[in-house]
Amino acid sequence: MTSKAEFLSILERIGLNPDDHDVDELHAAYVRLGSLFLYLKTEQSRESAKSLNRFDPREPL
Amino acid sequence: MEALTDLTLRQMSAMIAAGDISSVELTTAHVKRIERLNPVYRAFVLPTFEIALEMAREADEEISRGRRRGPLQGIPIALKDAFDTAGIPTTVCSRLYADRVPDRDAFAWARLKDAGAVLLGKLECAELCLGGPSKDSMAPNATNPWDKGRYAGGSSSGAGVSLATGMVPGALGSDTGGSIRIPASFCGVAGLKPTYGLVSLSGLFPLAGSLDHAGPMGRTSEDCALLLDAIAGYDPADPVCVPSAQLKTAPTLTEDLTGAKIGYVRQFAEHPAVSEEVRAATEQALKVMADLGAEVREVSMPDIMEFTACNSIIMMSEAFAVHGANLRNRASEVSEMSRKRITLGAFIRAEDYVRAQMKRRELARATAKAMKTVDVLVYPAALGDPPKLEEIEPFYYLDSPLITAPANVAGIPAASVRAGMSRAGLPMGIQITGRLFGDADVLRIAHAYERATPEFNQTALTEA
Numbered sequence: 001m002t003s004k005a006e007f008l009s010i011l012e013r014i015g016l017n018p019d020d021h022d023v024d025e026l027h028a029a030y031v032r033l034g035s036l037f038l039y040l041k042t043e044q045s046r047e048s049a050k051s052l053n054r055f056d057p058r059e060p061l
Numbered sequence: 062m063e064a065l066t067d068l069t070l071r072q073m074s075a076m077i078a079a080g081d082i083s084s085v086e087l088t089t090a091h092v093k094r095i096e097r098l099n100p101v102y103r104a105f106v107l108p109t110f111e112i113a114l115e116m117a118r119e120a121d122e123e124i125s126r127g128r129r130r131g132p133l134q135g136i137p138i139a140l141k142d143a144f145d146t147a148g149i150p151t152t153v154c155s156r157l158y159a160d161r162v163p164d165r166d167a168f169a170w171a172r173l174k175d176a177g178a179v180l181l182g183k184l185e186c187a188e189l190c191l192g193g194p195s196k197d198s199m200a201p202n203a204t205n206p207w208d209k210g211r212y213a214g215g216s217s218s219g220a221g222v223s224l225a226t227g228m229v230p231g232a233l234g235s236d237t238g239g240s241i242r243i244p245a246s247f248c249g250v251a252g253l254k255p256t257y258g259l260v261s262l263s264g265l266f267p268l269a270g271s272l273d274h275a276g277p278m279g280r281t282s283e284d285c286a287l288l289l290d291a292i293a294g295y296d297p298a299d300p301v302c303v304p305s306a307q308l309k310t311a312p313t314l315t316e317d318l319t320g321a322k323i324g325y326v327r328q329f330a331e332h333p334a335v336s337e338e339v340r341a342a343t344e345q346a347l348k349v350m351a352d353l354g355a356e357v358r359e360v361s362m363p364d365i366m367e368f369t370a371c372n373s374i375i376m377m378s379e380a381f382a383v384h385g386a387n388l389r390n391r392a393s394e395v396s397e398m399s400r401k402r403i404t405l406g407a408f409i410r411a412e413d414y415v416r417a418q419m420k421r422r423e424l425a426r427a428t429a430k431a432m433k434t435v436d437v438l439v440y441p442a443a444l445g446d447p448p449k450l451e452e453i454e455p456f457y458y459l460d461s462p463l464i465t466a467p468a469n470v471a472g473i474p475a476a477s478v479r480a481g482m483s484r485a486g487l488p489m490g491i492q493i494t495g496r497l498f499g500d501a502d503v504l505r506i507a508h509a510y511e512r513a514t515p516e517f518n519q520t521a522l523t524e525a
Contacts, residue, residue: 014385017389026401039370040413040420042423043423
């Protein structure tokens with residue numbers, strides 16, 4: 001997990017001004033965000049998944 | 062509540078058709094009510110009374126000449142302030158867009174206009190359709206008429222509040238993760254998030270384009286059907302809008318559910334975050350539907366947190382794509398709640414966004430599979446009573462189930478309808494979700510349920 005210092009550096013690299021944000025609160029939320037990623041596991045292979053990096057305008061949702 | 066503004070949109074429409082009332086009389090009654098109640102409930106951010114009365118006069122004049130446009134002719138409505146209105150400010154309730162005046166109408170509003178509807182004004186919404194409730198937003202939060210200390214739901218809060226207080230009989234809202242259904246549930250009214258692609262998003266201010274939906278809100282599902290029939294239709298300017306025949310859901314409404322197949326998603330209703338009262342109300346609603354002739358069976362769905370994660374990650378990523386420049390250059394003009402929520406989207410890696418989109422396909426397929434043997438699914442519209450305003454934290458959606466998310470993720474239609482009152486005297490809602498383009502099924506079952514439970518058709522306290 002990204003440390004607060006790394007987090008701050010990402011914030012600046014993105015072009016956001018740390019003074020505009022409560023960095024402690026944002027970093028805590030970022031840590032919580034990590035738990036959501038656990039729910040994204042799929043059975044699809046990232047190398048072969050049909051839906052990855054493909055665009056088919058005829059494909060129904 | 063005054064008798065006239067207490068009627069449903071359908072009833073008002075019948076009175077106009079019968080010549081019992083003019084559009085000007087109807088519009089004037091609503092104008093008076095808004096003038097009296099809006100200072101307290103703050104549902105309207107921009108009343109357009111002069112425009113409304115002019116449109117009402119035109120409607121009456123057309124009717125007198127025998128030109129009938131359909132059930133919405135002469136009916137006053139209002140729009141969430143995220144729908145573009147040509148020549149009328151559309152600000153998404155944000156200081157960033159305080160001076161924004163579109164030169165074109167949103168497609169959905171243009172369709173309502175063509176149907177003869179009258180614009181009473183623009184409705185409050187959570188800033189940028191994301192930031193509610195916020196103490197420092199440009200527009201104060203609309204007030205929940207059932208309990209002023211509790212959230213009215215968002216982001217289409219003004220729509221929910223204006224309907225619940227009789228300020229308007231029909232409204233348009235938008236829904237990216239529940240923004241029509243949550244305020245409908247918290248305010249005790251009805252709302253429909255249609256199938257993705259059924260209603261054009263042209264001229265709707267984007268939050269997260271792949272999850273955004275425009276849809277109707279009313280005091281009943283029947284009123285939502287009348288509005289949906291007007292706004293659904295192909296728009297070549299919206300690449301995801303589906304070419305389809307003109308939708309007519311209102312004529313299919315019935316009070317008999319014989320033959321309807323309803324799936325109960327027990328795992329959603331029994332999630333530990335859902336209150337016992339809401340679960341009981343959902344199961345009571347299913348009993349009513351069974352008494353009306355429906356066959357109810359249990360249906361299994363993926364974990365609600367998978368839908369929540371998918372919806373939240375896509376929404377935050379896409380929202381930052383829309384507003385990243387604003388946060389870099391004009392952050393001080395964004396309210397605290399929006400600023401926090403949008404900024405977090407900057408930290409979602411492209412890899413995770415793509416994974417979320419992959420997961421979305423998987424969840425959409427699983428949802429379609431779960432619905433193979435049923436017409437609709439039924440589960441709660443909210444976890445419990447509307448939260449107290451001071452208890453809402455900015456990132457609640459990171460670890461709390463978003464029970465409205467499945468319909469956004471899968472793109473399926475979903476209505477929120479009233480399902481009684483909690484012990485605290487606050488409205489509870491259930492969701493009825495259908496298959497892709499099964500919007501008519503959703504509204505048919507919602508309508509039958511509402512007709513069978515007239516005791517739930519209470520209006521909110523309105524003492525100013």
